Amino acid sequence: MPQYNPPLRDMKFVMHELLHVVDELKLCPKHADIDEDTINAVLEEGGKFCSEVITPINLSGDAEGCVLDKTTHEVTAPKGFKEAYAKYVEGGWPALSCDPEYGGQGLPVMINQCMYEMMNSANQAWTMYPGLSHGAYEALHAHGTPEQKSIYLPKLTSGEWTGTMCLTEPHCGTDLGLLRSKAEPQADGTYKITGQKIFISAGEHDLAANIVHLVLARLPDAPQGSKGISLFIVPKFNVNADGSLGSRNGVYCGGLEHKMGIHGNATAQIVLDGAVGTMVGQPNKGLAAMFVMMNAARLGVGNQSLGLTEVAYQNAVAYAKDRIQMRALSGPKALDKAADPIIVHPDVRKMLLTARAYAEGGRALATYVALQLDKALSSDDEDERKECEDEVALLTPIIKAFLTDNGWIATSHCMQVFGGHGFIHEWGMEQFVRDARINMIYEGTNTIQSLDLLGRKVLGDNGKKLKAFGKKIAAFVEEEGTNEAMQEFINPLADIGDKVTKLTTEIGIKAFQNPDEVGAAAVDYLRVVGHLTFAYFWARMAKLALEKKDGGDPFYTAKLSTARFYFAKLLPETASLIRTARAGLQPLMEMEEALF
Known part of the structure; x- marks a missing residue:
């Protein structure tokens, strides 16, 4: 069975040495009292929960899967999942970064991000149950009425209830403008909602007393397309005025999807049969509210x-x-063995270092974005809030697509290290590969993320957000430009920065003539910009490692070696990506459809 040790040393390095999160957060009034010891203590305890409670049920949960009782429409999660969730709630983990007004601990989003990284390492399928709940909490916190907040947020904060988002329908996925679910207004101000949703993660289970579905549907007079979508709260059990549970609502699981991975999570087909719902936000403005949860x-x-x-x-x-x-x-x-351990072989090391470089680079980027999100939510400086919001918007599609592409590459490499054993379930590696594959698909496929980055976030504002982030990179390059020891990192960082600027301009000119050029270049473009962000953070980490490697701590020696590997073996991928991005639209569209 696979083992897991929380990477606390590297997390502390990223938070306290690279990003100086305590100093940054102290500038936000709500986090003025945060300190390094508190952050470390929370994550140490969280790491114990992950390694001791949910890691041991990951492999078994994958083998067992979820079971639907077609008579009652109830779903039973794998053995141990319900008990683990009870410990999670008892420990107060759902409330980490939630608003104290609703029972939350008010800690930074960044701490929650680190906790969730560990939970996902330990058991991604299990983690999706509380993970979806947190998204529902965010959407209602941003757009719910005072009454909705008072009823639902304390229960979502405590973990007593869980949440979902119900978007996809059998005939439409990303194109939500095509959805058909209907919401009929009732005299009492509620709505009767009818329709069918598919691919609803954590859509039905036995972990919590109630499930709060956030459902997109259309009012009778709604305009066509995405401008005619409203958002509704549809609980599994209707909720009484005093917050107690009432009758069973007309929303139930009609079937479970048979998936390649994440077997321990109930991916449900949800049937809405005159289910009672209450509107969140304004009529026909549901996407704006749901985008809080989607982001x-x-x-x-x-x-x-x-x-x-x-x-x-x-x-x-x-x-x-x-x-x-x-x-x-x-x-x-x-010499004392009949053969050498396979870690001596260069290609085995290449596979291992690829995974390590993508993990540590991804951790730096993800923690940085979480910190920017904290500042966007909590800074009392309006200009800083706007700057951080823009940066989070720019980097969100990179987090989603680049990290999930890298996860697919890394888990596949790590399975390869095991040879034939990697293909055997008991070792756990093939499960990591299967679980990783879904991450490139849902919450907007990686192609959608690429279109969002290039079309909306870069070309949509004439490169304003990208240029702002680029200035940070340029400042670091200039600062270290005369540091001889840093040239092996600074020179390639400056080079890829220049190439991104040129590539962006070139694609923008093409797209002005034919918008399809964005679709032709977007996926390659996102990966190039993803490498730009990694190169920036790896160069910064290399600087710290160079300064501290002679102090006797092997951590910094390893960090420096991994940085050198990234720049020598992974960043050069951008050369081929830039070339294919520049190849443009014609090679893709030249063939007539009938010839496919």
């Missing part, structure tokens, strides 16, 4: 793959040090 989910999905990258790396390293196979090409290394 939180996109950051969460990137975090899922970050977690899987880390745990796959840990287990592959342990195996590579133990498994003996052949001798090193340069001669025997383990």
